[in-house]
Amino acid sequence: MNIKDKIQKDIALKPFTTWQVGGAAKYYLEIKSKDDLSAAYFWAKDKQKKIYILGGGSNILVPDNGVDGLVLRMLNDKIEVKGERLECGAGAGLSSAIIKATGNNLSGLEWASGIPRATIGGSIRGNAGAFGQRMADLVETIEAFYIKTKKFIVFSNRDCKFIYRSSVFKEKADYLVWSATLRLHKEKPETIRARIEESLSHRVRRYPKLPGVGSIFKNLDPLDIEKGNPMLMNELKDKIGRTGKISAGLLIDMCGLKGKTIGGVKVSLEHANHLVNTGHARAEEIVMLISYIKQQVRDKFAIELQEEIQYFGFE
Ligand SMILES: Cc1cc2nc3c(=O)[nH]c(=O)nc-3n(C[C@H](O)[C@H](O)[C@H](O)COP(=O)(O)OP(=O)(O)OC[C@H]3O[C@@H](n4cnc5c(N)ncnc54)[C@H](O)[C@@H]3O)c2cc1C
Missing domain, CATH: 3.30.43.10 (Uridine Diphospho-n-acetylenolpyruvylglucosamine Reductase, domain 2)
Structure with a gap:
């Protein structure tokens, strides 16, 4: 056709x-x-x-x-197991990859258990991660589509230029992720299951039940806070997390914004870095609430929060 x-x-x-x-x-x-x-x-x-x-x-x-x-x-969602590697189409769900890996006693992706609907492609572009682990640790090679030439190119892990919540695929809109080879490792099934349980129970305990998109803002580098507000960094020095970052949610919470609502969108009571749709949220209201939070954090701490979420088709 x-x-x-x-x-x-x-x-x-x-x-x-x-x-x-x-x-x-x-x-x-x-x-x-x-x-x-x-x-x-x-x-x-x-x-x-x-x-x-x-x-x-x-x-x-x-x-x-x-x-x-x-x-x-x-929707190119094929996943194949080759020894300790998973070959995944960009449209394959992270959750499907976890199921496939677990069924083959392969470990490495358990931290992503409980992230709903995310695909391999989106997660590689944004170098998704949790609990100190991230996609960058698993990627061996990527097959990417180079938009300018309409050709497919293979990237090594190094070529992907992974950094915190970013990669070359995010920095340069010239490529899209077509497929990925992830390198996992053999592990006892009970160990894998225990890690999955740990990730799921953490998310159930800490994250809101209402519709959202995970964290709205990137967590902060202590050095950046130190530069903008040394007194604040002194106050937060024992709050540096496993990833070496300070939680953006903590700053939002310190501004007293949990529960702040505009129309159908609300700062989650469970986690201040999550904005939930309470029923009929409009994108316009979400944009307003994000802007309000940024302004409050800027006014109180002289710190500029940066969005982790992507504005899709706004331009
Ligand atoms: C409840 C919940 C919990 C979450 N927890 C976490 C977490 O613990 N850690 C974390 O990092 N994230 C988390 N997230 C955020 C989100 O799941 C991840 O960022 C995920 O990797 C996004 O993947 P996606 O396929 O949904 O991408 P989308 O939302 O569809 O797209 C995101 C961006 O990637 C681009 N994109 C998508 N596919 C491709 C491709 N193949 N090639 C190039 N660009 C592409 C899109 O154009 C867009 O700009 C959470 C989200 C929710 C809802």
């Missing part, structure tokens, strides 16, 4: 986001093959449409009036 016959129009994106917020994609295509991916880029170039890549929608905010462009939803 020709690519233009596969592209759908005016598809609601809300169900594809964990926040359950936002309007429709003007054009929408589910990507399962390399040919369709290339063809989509040629179509968009010809029609002068912008392309947006959608993974599991667990880290994005979609505007209320929708996305004026072509949204490609990554």
Whole structure:
């Protein structure tokens, strides 16, 4: 079938986001093959449409009036086990990868248990992590699509330039993640199960039940706090977490913002770095609450919070 016959129009994106917020994609295509991916880029170039890549929608905010462009939803979700390696399509769910790994006594991804809907591609782009571990520790190679040439290129772990919650795929919009080889290691099944349980129970205890997207803001580097506000850093010196960072949620909490509500969006009472949809949140209200939090933290501490979430199709 020709690519233009596969592209759908005016598809609601809300169900594809964990926040359950936002309007429709003007054009929408589910990507399962390399040919369709290339063809989509040629179509968009010809029609002068912008392309947006959608993974599991667990880290994005979609505007209320929708996305004026072509949204490609990554559904290349094959996972194969090769010895101690997992070969995963970018559209494969982290949770499916954990199930596959566990079934083969492979350890390394347990920290991600309980992150809903996230895909391998989205998690590599943002170098997702928890409990001191992150995707960068597991990636052996990435096959990426280079948008300029419409060719596929292999990246080593080093080429990916992973840093805290970022990678070359985030810094440069020229590439998208097509597939990944993750290097895990053999472990006793009971050890793997115990780590999964630990991650799940931590998330159940600490994280809100209402729809959200995980942490809104990046945690902070103590050196940056020290530069902007040495007195505050002195107060927080025993609050440095396992990742060497200071929790953004802590600063938001210190501003007394837990429970702060604008329309249908609220700062979670369980975790101040999470904003939850209490029913009918609008993207506009989320943007306002994010801006209010940043202003409060700036006024109180002279610290600038930076979003971890991605604004999807706002420009
Ligand atoms: C309850 C909850 C808990 C969470 N806990 C954590 C946590 O512990 N640690 C953590 O790091 N995150 C956490 N998150 C955030 C989120 O799950 C991760 O950031 C996840 O990796 C995003 O993956 P995704 O597939 O949903 O990406 P999406 O939200 O779909 O997209 C995120 C960004 O990646 C881009 N993208 C998606 N796929 C690709 C691709 N193949 N190639 C290039 N770009 C792509 C999108 O264009 C977008 O800019 C949590 C979220 C929720 C809802």
